[in-house]
Amino acid sequence: DAKTTQPPSMDCAEGRAANLPCNHSTISGNEYVYWYRQIHSQGPQYIIHGLKNNETNEMASLIITEDRKSSTLILPHATLRDTAVYYCIVRAAYTGTASKLTFGTGTRLQVTL
Amino acid sequence: NAGVTQTPKFRVLKTGQSMTLLCAQDMNHEYMYWYRQDPGMGLRLIHYSVGEGTTAKGEVPDGYNVSRLKKQNFLLGLESAAPSQTSVYFCASSYSKARPTDTQYFGPGTRLTVL
Numbered sequence: 001d002a003k004t005t006q007p008p009s010m011d012c013a014e015g016r017a018a019n020l021p022c023n024h025s026t027i028s029g030n031e032y033v034y035w036y037r038q039i040h041s042q043g044p045q046y047i048i049h050g051l052k053n054n055e056t057n058e059m060a061s062l063i064i065t066e067d068r069k070s071s072t073l074i075l076p077h078a079t080l081r082d083t084a085v086y087y088c089i090v091r092a093a094y095t096g097t098a099s100k101l102t103f104g105t106g107t108r109l110q111v112t113l
Numbered sequence: 114n115a116g117v118t119q120t121p122k123f124r125v126l127k128t129g130q131s132m133t134l135l136c137a138q139d140m141n142h143e144y145m146y147w148y149r150q151d152p153g154m155g156l157r158l159i160h161y162s163v164g165e166g167t168t169a170k171g172e173v174p175d176g177y178n179v180s181r182l183k184k185q186n187f188l189l190g191l192e193s194a195a196p197s198q199t200s201v202y203f204c205a206s207s208y209s210k211a212r213p214t215d216t217q218y219f220g221p222g223t224r225l226t227v228l
Contacts, residue, residue: 043220
């Protein structure tokens with residue numbers, strides 16, 4: 001899986017958009033960008049994933065640059081409950097068998113009043 | 114859909130005791146996983162299963178056994194618990210033939226303390 005680089009921490013005011021960047025300059029053509037988050041003491045939560053087109057779901061939007069070397073996760077209206085560690089992971093969508101998920105150090109997002 | 118559920122949520126064991134952690138998923142997923150997470154560390158894969166009746170070792174399998182007798186359940190057993198097994202255990206599932214991607218969905222975790 002390609003290596004990713006994320007800032008260690010970010011702050012965001014409640015109600016504002018949280019934009020979390022991720023660099024993945026060595027991504028290969030068949031690899032997707034996945035985002036997970038882990039709220040303190042809870043299980044990792046899948047947020048969104050994409051290949052090259054921008055994606056949106058009920059939780060977030062994912063913007064992938066045209067060269068696919070970086071992406072941004074957008075939480076449009078952050079709330080205190082969005083305080084968590086956010087992980088950007090690059091991996092093939094399906095390798096043909098089960099494979100472990102490897103989390104890096106992620107970005108610790110703190111949403112404040 | 115309940116997604117992935119785990120029981121129990123918390124457990125305290127004495128060294129040498131045994132226990133079984135239960136994971137259940139209602140998404141008709143083929144693959145199931147057991148991870149452990151220690152403070153300040155990432156997830157480490159203990160065992161996984163690619164289908165009913167099959168199991169395989171992950172990166173830290175020693176001291177654990179698993180069984181997948183039913184597609185929806187994946188059990189993790191500790192035969193003789195040791196303090197080094199104090200951790201938070203997460204179960205995950207992924208992949209269905211109807212949706213062939215490996216997005217993993219996690220349970221809420223079991224916090225285990227071995228004294």
